[in-house]
Amino acid sequence: MKILKSIIVLFILIFFIGCSEEEEKTSGDLQIGFTHKWDEIIFRPHTDIDNYYPAYNIDSLRITKLRYHISNIVLITEDGTEVFLKDYVLVSPLNSDAISSNNPPVDPLVPWLIEHSFNIPNVPFNDYRSLSFTFGFNETDNINGAYSNLNTSSLSWYWPEELGGGYHFLQLEGEYSNNSEESNFEYNMGKAKVSEGVFEPNSFNVHIYNPYFSFPHTSEISRTILIEMNLAEWFRDPTPWDLNIYNQNLMDNYDAQTIMNQNGRNVFSMSVTGIIDIN
Amino acid sequence: MRVWLKIVVIGCLFSSCSENEIMIPNTYQPTPLPLEIPPLFAERILDPVIPFNNPQTVEGVALGRKLFYDPILSGDGSQSCADCHSPENAFTDSDRFSVGIDGNVGNRNSMPIFNQAWNYDENFFWDGRSFGLEGQAIEPVKNPIEMHNTWVVAMANLQNHADYPELFFQAFGTSTIDSVLVTKAIAQFERTLISGNSRFDKHLLGTLTLTTQELNGFDIFMDETKGDCFHCHGNVNNPLWTDNIFHNNGLDAIITDVGLGAVTGNPADNGKFKSPSLRNLQFTAPYMHDGRFETLDEVINHYSEGLQNSPTIDPLMKAVGTGGVHITESEKVDLKAFLLSLSDAEFINNPDFQNPN
Structure with a gap:
């Protein structure tokens, strides 16, 4: 009988310890998602590949390839404290693998239009005010061949050494029509060659302010930051x-x-899904 | 109550043991055989893809090699995998279209086989219709214009063979042969077909100096305004020399073979075929998915001045309106010299890859 009592006490202790851990939770999972549009038109990979968009001095254009990477992604609190989220992420919404890995979305509150997302575990709970990242790599990080997953064959992410080396930042390709004549375009971005042997890093910092982003949340539903790219701005x-x-x-x-x-x-702009605490 | 507690405790002990006890102890383990990864691959790209349920073993690779060269898998016992994928041709053949056991031909050129463990997306065939090397190996056996057999017959022939049941036991711990194990063995052998010792590899490793012509050719390959080959065919940090993905490279104005489009059902994929590796071009003629070009000169001429526009042509195809970028004859010669520097004679002559039967 004593043994039975001991077992019951043990179970009760385990139960309470389990509860107290939850009460003391100070961090949680944060989802970062990417979505793309042309002004107010949502860019849907695959199904919208034949969509033509109006642009300056031409009839229209359509996009058949879109890849880019951002690096040094950090959240910033009101007092300027930075919380590092991820060293870099490559976004490839037209890549079928990337889509299948996020389809269906893991978070029921994440809209279907997210084309690429990843999860950051153990993000400290805090009131964040902005998100910051580098488009591409800064000069220090843009090291030729240094990232084996960016060397991956299917990306062709290498930036030729003759042009300063490192990696592409953006591959935005497609077709444009002007006076009913169709031609291809390749909007490829990386280091800028000033002259022979002289290069500029050409990456830039993005700082997106969002006054209503509070993390923690009050439920188990994970929160998602949506980073939105308006493709039209590249051309405008x-x-x-x-x-x-x-x-x-x-x-x-x-x-x-x-x-x-x-x-x-x-x-770039940003929004937050999940339960939003408006202060 | 104490009795019941004892029963519960003893029961728990037995139930925790039973998971191990009900498993049949597998005393036989084939010998692990790690892939021999070239230094440039190890240094610059991600690890090869090896399915967790088909690890490389000495016995599995040996069995796969024997099967690869054995005509037993074909309907009339006349054709092996190697008939269309021979080592002297870097595991393709020299025909535009390979001939099946009934004398029939298809409409695609046989693909070379090397460095397939680094096909990260694992989409195989020119149109990407098969997933995984194991999955790819299923089709040729039952394809009516290739080996024209059924797996039931092929498995029965192997099961009744004097040697194969024992070889399968050595490779997989069972002498009961099925198509899954056959394709696993063949895939293990194919993963060992690694080519990474060309003149250009040696140049990158600092053990060989390329000719001026080869180096000029590499510059043209990397120059966006000239060859711009690197966006699809690799670079010094992608020693596979392919992106292993699908492009419409401007072969036809009117597309009759839709390639990837037939697999995905997406018209935007019509006319797209997988970029082949540029390694071993010296041995893999003819070229393109339909083997239309007999020589490398024809291939270079196509990209220089023979491009045909079509709705799905890849934006990487330059100056399509004028047929291409029109590199000079001298640049063509240099580019060809560079391309040939990616050929690896050691690979095609490797004794481990030859017919063991």
Whole structure:
């Protein structure tokens, strides 16, 4: 009988210890998702591959390849404390593998339009005010061949040494139509070659302010940050992109790389799904 | 109560043991055989894909090699895998279309086989219709224009063979032969077919100096305004020399063989075929998914001035309106010299890959 009592006491202790751990939880899973649109039109990979979008000085364009990577992703609190989330992530929404790995979405509150997402465990609970990352790699991190998963064959992410080396930051490719004549374009971004042997890093920092992002949440549903790219901005602001001039062979074109850098600073915005605490 | 407690405790002990006890002890274990990974691969790209349920073993690879060269899998016992995938051709053949046991031909060129363990997406065939090397090996046996057999017959022939049941036991711990084990063995052998010792590899390793012509050719290969081959066919950090994905490379204005499009059902994929590796081009003619080009010169001419526009043509195809970028004759010669520097004679002559039968 004493043994039975001991077992019961043991179970009760385990039960209470389990409860107290949950009460003391100070961190949780955070999902980072990426979504893409052309102004108000949601860009749906695969099904929208034949969609044509209006752009400067041409009839229209369609996108057949979109890949990019961001690095040094951090959350920032109101007092400026930075919480490191991830060293880098490659977003490839038109890649069927990437889609299948996120389909269906793991989070029921994540809209279906997320094309690529990843999970960050153990993110400290706090009131965050902004998200920051580098588009591409900064000069220190953009090391030729250093990341074996970016060397992966299917990416073709290598940036030629003659152009400064390292990796592509963006591959945005497709077709444009002007005066009913169709041509291809390759909007490939990486290091900018100023002159022979002289290069500029060409990455840029993105800082997205969101005043209503509080983490923790009050339920077990994980929270998702949606990073949204407006593809139209690559072709618009501050410099209207003329596909009649800049369409192919742009990796070695300093002017084109500079415009990409400037226009790219306006492409990102952010929203948060899950239970949002409005302070 | 004490009696009941004892029963419960003893019961728990037995139930925890029973998981181990009901398992049939597998005393036989084949000998592990790690892949011999070339230094550039180990240094620069991700590890090869080896299914957890089909580890490489000495016995499995030996069995796969024997099966690969044995015509026993074909309907009339006349054709082996090696008939269309011979080592002297870097495991393809020299025909535009391979001939099956009934004298029939298809409409695709036989693909070379090497470095397949690094096909990370695991989509095989020109149109990517099979997943995994094991899955790929299922089809040729039953394809009516290839080996034209059934797996039931093939398995029975192997089961009744004097040697195979014992060889399967050595490889997999069972002498009961089925198609899964056959394809596992063949896949194990195919994963050992690794080519990583070309002149260009030696150049990267610092043990050989390339000719000026070869180096010029590499520059053209990497130059976005000239060859721009590297966006699909690798670079110094991707020593596979392929992206293993699917492109419409401007072969036809009117697409009759839709390739990947027939697999995905997506019209946007029509006319797309897998980029082959540029390794071993010296041995793998003819070229393209339909073997239409007999020489490398024809291939280079195609990309330089022979491109045909079509709705799904890859944006990487330059200056399609004028047929291509029109590199000079001298640049073509240099580019060809570089391409041939990716050939690996040691690979095709490796005694471990030859017919053991």
